[in-house]
Structures are given as C-alpha cells and as structure tokens.
Amino acid sequence: MYVTSPVSIYRGAMSFPGPEDGKLSNCASHIYRVEAGKSVFREGDSADYIYEILEGVVRSSKVLCDGRRQVMSFGYPGDILGLSHDCHYHSDCDAVSDLRLRVFKRNACSVNTAKDPAFSDQLLKIAAAEVSSMQEHFLMLGRKSAVEKIASFLVALLNRQGEKVEGHICFDLPMKRSDIADFLGLTIETVSRTLTKLRKDGVIELPTAHKVCVVKPQLLCELAERDGDA
Amino acid sequence: MYVTSPVSIYRGAMSFPGPEDGKLSNCASHIYRVEAGKSVFREGDSADYIYEILEGVVRSSKVLCDGRRQVMSFGYPGDILGLSHDCHYHSDCDAVSDLRLRVFKRNACSVNTAKDPAFSDQLLKIAAAEVSSMQEHFLMLGRKSAVEKIASFLVALLNRQGEKVEGHICFDLPMKRSDIADFLGLTIETVSRTLTKLRKDGVIELPTAHKVCVVKPQLLCELAERDGDA
DNA sequence: CGTCTATTTGAGTTAGCTCAACCGTCGTGG
DNA sequence: CCACGACGGTTGAGCTAACTCAAATAGACG
Numbered sequence: 001m002y003v004t005s006p007v008s009i010y011r012g013a014m015s016f017p018g019p020e021d022g023k024l025s026n027c028a029s030h031i032y033r034v035e036a037g038k039s040v041f042r043e044g045d046s047a048d049y050i051y052e053i054l055e056g057v058v059r060s061s062k063v064l065c066d067g068r069r070q071v072m073s074f075g076y077p078g079d080i081l082g083l084s085h086d087c088h089y090h091s092d093c094d095a096v097s098d099l100r101l102r103v104f105k106r107n108a109c110s111v112n113t114a115k116d117p118a119f120s121d122q123l124l125k126i127a128a129a130e131v132s133s134m135q136e137h138f139l140m141l142g143r144k145s146a147v148e149k150i151a152s153f154l155v156a157l158l159n160r161q162g163e164k165v166e167g168h169i170c171f172d173l174p175m176k177r178s179d180i181a182d183f184l185g186l187t188i189e190t191v192s193r194t195l196t197k198l199r200k201d202g203v204i205e206l207p208t209a210h211k212v213c214v215v216k217p218q219l220l221c222e223l224a225e226r227d228g229d230a
Numbered sequence: 231m232y233v234t235s236p237v238s239i240y241r242g243a244m245s246f247p248g249p250e251d252g253k254l255s256n257c258a259s260h261i262y263r264v265e266a267g268k269s270v271f272r273e274g275d276s277a278d279y280i281y282e283i284l285e286g287v288v289r290s291s292k293v294l295c296d297g298r299r300q301v302m303s304f305g306y307p308g309d310i311l312g313l314s315h316d317c318h319y320h321s322d323c324d325a326v327s328d329l330r331l332r333v334f335k336r337n338a339c340s341v342n343t344a345k346d347p348a349f350s351d352q353l354l355k356i357a358a359a360e361v362s363s364m365q366e367h368f369l370m371l372g373r374k375s376a377v378e379k380i381a382s383f384l385v386a387l388l389n390r391q392g393e394k395v396e397g398h399i400c401f402d403l404p405m406k407r408s409d410i411a412d413f414l415g416l417t418i419e420t421v422s423r424t425l426t427k428l429r430k431d432g433v434i435e436l437p438t439a440h441k442v443c444v445v446k447p448q449l450l451c452e453l454a455e456r457d458g459d460a
Numbered sequence: 461c462g463t464c465t466a467t468t469t470g471a472g473t474t475a476g477c478t479c480a481a482c483c484g485t486c487g488t489g490g
Numbered sequence: 491c492c493a494c495g496a497c498g499g500t501t502g503a504g505c506t507a508a509c510t511c512a513a514a515t516a517g518a519c520g
Contacts, residue, residue: 062369066456070369085358091365120350127357128315134364135321139292139300141371142415146508177467185372190508192468209467209517226296376476407499420476422500439484439499461520468515475509483500490493 034099040081041093047084049103053077056099057174060091061182071183073137074175076160080126097174141185149184150194151223154204158214168205168213177209198223264329270311271323277314279333283307286329287404290321291412301413303367304405306390310356327404371415379414380424381453384434388444398435398443407439428453 031054034040040051040058058075072091075081081093081101140152161171173180177188184191198204203220205213214220261284264270270281270288288305302321305311311323311331370382391401403410407418414421428434433450435443444450 062365064369064373064455068369068373070365070372072365072368083358083361085355085362090362120354124350124354124357125315127354127361128313130361131313131357131364132315132320134361134368135292135300135302138302138364138367138371139294139298141368142300142412143294143298182372187509188467189469189510193508196468225294417477418499419478419501423476426500463520464518466515466517468513470513471511473508473510475507476505477507478505479503481500481502483498485496485498487496488494490491 029102029104032099032101032103034095034101036095036097036099039092039094040099040101041089043089043092045089047082047087047089048106049082050106051081051104052102053079053081054100054102057096058099059094059096059175059179061094062091069182070185071179074179074183080123083123083127096179146184146186146190146194147197147223148225149186150180150191150198151203151220152225153180153184154198154212154214155221155224157212158217158220162214165213168215169217170207170211170213173210173212259332259334262329262331262333264325264331266325266327266329269322269324270329270331271319273319273322275319277312277317277319278336279312280336281311281334282332283309283311284330284332287326288329289324289326289405289409291324292321299412300415301409304409304413310353313353313357326409376414376416376420376424377427377453378455379416380410380421380428381433381450382455383410383414384428384442384444385451385454387442388447388450392444395443398445399447400437400441400443403440403442 032051034056036056041047041049043062053075055077058079058081059071060073060075060081061069061071063069074096075093082089084090140149144152157171157173158169162169163171175183177191180186181188181191186194195204195206198220199206203214203216203223205215207213262281264286266286271277271279273292283305285307288309288311289301290303290305290311291299291301293299304326305323312319314320370379374382387401387403388399392399393401405413407421410416411418411421416424425434425436428450429436433444433446433453435445437443
C-alpha cells in the first residue's frame with residue numbers, strides 16, 4: 001500500500017520534491033565540496049548553514065553513547081540538509097561519496113535563512129514532506145522483517161536512482177553494508193545474507209558489492225510489502 | 231545521551247514547544263470535541279484542517295495492508311495535528327481519551343492556513359522540531375531492546391506528564407497495551423511482560439493497568455539508555 | 461606481494477514472537 | 491441481583507528470525 005521511498009527522503013534534513021536546483025537561489029550561496037568519508041557537520045554543532053546537495057550521497061545519523069548507531073536517512077541530489085528548530089544540528093552528517101553542496105547562511109538562530117516569506121513557505125512544505133516520509137520509515141523499522149526492509153530499501157533506491165541497463169533496472173549502492181544495517185535496524189551479517197538470498201532467488205543481481213541490478217522489480221515490490229516466501 | 235521525549239512529540243503532526251494556547255489564534259478557529267475511541271481524521275482524507283490539542287490524548291498511526299500497524303506518536307495538549315505538504319493527511323488520527331481540539335481551516339492546498347509569514351515561520355519551527363524528535367524515535371525503534379524501549383517511553387511520559395504523588399512521580403497511561411506495542415515495535419505480550427519485570431524489579435509500581443508510579447526515576451533513565459540487567 | 465578493510469558465509473544462541481490459556485473488569489440482559 | 495459475554499491484560503511454553511561470534515574470502519591500495 002505504501003511503497004513510497006523510504007530512502008533519500010530521510011535525511012536529518014528536508015527534501016525537495018525534485019532536484020530543482022535554484023529554488024533557494026534568492027539567498028547568498030556558494031559551492032562547497034566534501035570528500036567521501038568526511039563529515040559535513042556533527043550533531044550539536046552550531047547550525048550556521050543549510051545545504052542543498054548538488055552531487056553525491058550523504059548519510060545522516062545519530063549515535064547512542066555505547067556506540068549503537070541509527071542512520072536516519074541517505075540524502076541525494078536535490079535534498080536539503082541542516083534544518084534545525086534551534087541553533088544546533090540534531091544529527092551527524094557525513095559524505096558517503098564525494099559531494100558538491102550549495103551552502104546557505106542562516107540568520108543567527110532563526111530557522112529561516114532570510115526574512116523571505118516565500119522561502120519560509122517552501123521550507124515548510126519541505127519539512128512537512130519530510131515528516132510524512134519519515135513516517136514510512138517508522139513502519140519499516142518497527143514492523144517489517146529483514147527481507148521486507150531490504151526489499152523496501154532497494155525499491156526506494158530503484159525509484160530514485162534506477163536506470164535501465166540491458167533490460168534490468170540498475171543502480172549504485174554507494175554506502176557500506178554497515179550503513180544499510182544501521183539504516184534498517186539490522187546487523188551487517190543480516191544485510192549481507194538477505195542480499196545474497198535475493199540474489200539466489202533471482203530477484204536481483206549483484207555485479208559488485210556496490211551495484212544492484214533488479215531482475216524482477218514486480219517481485220521486489222511485493223517483497224517490500226509482504227514477506228513472501230518464494 | 232539522548233533521553234529526550236520519544237513520545238508526545240511524535241504525532242502525525244507537529245509540536246509546540248509548550249502548551250502555549252493561542253499561538254495560532256490569529257486565524258479563525260473554533261472548538262471541536264471528539265469522544266475517546268473515535269477518529270479525528272483518516273489517512274488520505276482531504277487535509278482541510280489543522281488541529282491544536284487543548285485536552286486529551288490522540289494516537290497517530292499508519293497501517294500496512296495486512297493489518298500491521300505502526301503508531302507514530304501520541305499527541306498531548308499543546309501539540310499540533312494535521313500538517314501536510316499536500317492536500318491529504320498522511321496518517322490516521324484517533325482519540326485515545328476524550329478530546330477538546332482547536333480547529334483551524336486550511337487554505338485550499340497550501341500548507342499554511344493563512345498568508346501570514348509569522349504564522350508560517352512558527353509552523354516551520356514546529357515542523358523542524360518534529361523532525362528532530364522523530365529522529366529520537368528512529369534510534370529507539372531501530373536500535374533499542376524491549377526494556378530500553380519501555381523505559382524510554384515511560385521516561386518520556388514522566389517528563390511530559392509526571393506529577394509528584396507521595397514521593398513517587400506518577401502519571402496516566404491512557405493508551406492500550408496494543409497502542410504502546412505498535413508505538414515501540416513490540417507485541418502486547420512483550421509490553422506486558424516488560425512492564426511486569428520493571429514492577430518486580432521495583433523500578434515502577436502499577437496501581438492499575440493505566441496508572442504508573444515511578445519509584446526509581448534514576449534507574450529508569452539508565453534503563454532507557456542502556457539495557458542494564460539489574 | 462602484503463596489508464587493511466569490507467563483505468560473505470557458517471554455526472550456535474537468544475530476545476522477542478506466536479499460540480494458548482487464564483484472569484479481571486465492565487456492561488448488558490434475563 | 492446475578493449470569494454471561496466481550497474485551498483488555500497477564501502469564502506460560504515453545505519457536506524462530508535475527509543476533510553474536512568466528513572464520514574465510516575478496517577487493518583496494520601502496
């Protein structure tokens with residue numbers, strides 16, 4: 001019933017309806033590059049900037065004191081990072097791949113970056129959409145099996161990133177298995193085993209560990225919703 | 231490290247920093263009552279109104295086609311219900327107890343209820359706070375044990391609702407066990423067993439099934455973060 | 461070629477689930 | 491007034507999906 005993207009729309013962060021570069025362009029901005037593996041900002045940092053992803057993939061996460069981690073979202077081009085209701089960021093944000101970001105300076109401790117009603121309204125819409133998609137993620141974390149979680153994740157990436165390659169729909173899986181595990185509330189072993197199972201069942205192919213080709217998209221979608229046993 | 235409220239701030243919905251009645255009062259509004267057990271709105275309904283809870287507790291949830299349910303949040307007085315980025319609500323919303331709501335009419339399909347920049351900015355702040363607190367819930371759903379989940383839940387209610395009663399801090403638990411289970415991603419049996427365990431360990435008392443007295447708040451907070459075995 | 465890290469695979473364990481029985485409370489109707 | 495049924499909550503017993511621990515394999519890089 002709800003196979004809407006449980007990825008990409010989950011950042012620590014807000015999402016644009018589409019990668020419509022320039023929506024925020026009425027504000028002073030400049031371009032910022034971040035190398036894969038480096039941090040964009042940390043939880044608790046002064047939230048001085050809002051970022052729009054132009055290129056690359058980011059990971060937004062939180063950690064418990066004992067090291068357990070929850071990845072909140074993966075951000076893709078078009079997504080917005082760094083909205084906060086107070087002066088500080090509320091999650092860590094790291095570059096999964098090399099990034100190109102557009103940076104907007106915030107006004108002191110205001111949520112908005114500028115006293116521009118249209119801009120504020122745009123951010124509100126983004127925030128409301130964000131809440132809505134986070135709710136999908138709740139369903140996944142709380143109520144889905146490992147197979148359903150992995151399938152849902154792949155379907156989301158497929159919808160966001162998929163490209164036709166000789167009959168199959170393929171996409172990159174730039175993040176590590178541990179990132180996927182922490183996103184779905186699983187262990188790396190379970191992620192690996194489940195991907196292997198989907199491969200053996202002929203649902204997907206894994207040309208490399210970071211490349212997925214979906215052989216049976218229909219079946220994958222069904223698995224995302226109900227834990228079929230075929 | 232993060233024992234901030236994983237409840238109440240999670241509605242399908244947005245939250246006020248505090249129960250500051252009247253913040254939205256620049257808009258036409260009236261009062262609406264809903265009986266315990268009745269629905270306020272359903273997922274997919276036309277999102278014509280935004281609600282502020284004046285009295286009572288609401289449950290916001292989503293269901294999968296096979297009936298599995300995830301409760302997103304419980305809303306308490308001061309919380310805002312019904313924000314949407316498009317024309318429809320994105321979760322079901324039901325009265326856990328008798329409600330008194332303040333109702334605001336939305337303008338067509340705009341997120342905002344009125345062309346009022348200050349109001350819009352207020353909603354944005356609420357939405358950003360909402361996102362931030364939903365992230366805490368992610369950590370809980372994805373990474374915490376049953377004891378930690380229940381303890382976190384009780385701590386959140388304690389912070390929001392707790393009142394001193396002869397030494398202990400007590401509060402109501404108006405929702406059913408199944409609501410708690412669907413909120414925490416557990417079964418009713420596990421919720422019941424875990425509450426019993428906390429009672430037997432002397433952490434809490436349960437005068438009735440819907441009343442909690444916290445005997446050892448400090449210990450409860452520790453359990454909320456790390457699954458101690460005492 | 462060797463080292464380091466990521467991933468996969470295997471074997472055994474367990475937290476939480478399922479199924480089932482039981483109990484208490486409350487409202488209804490004889 | 492009491493019997494009865496419905497519903498919500500608790501408790502028990504056994505099962506299983508996912509976890510933990512451990513080892514093997516595969517790339518990536520100097």
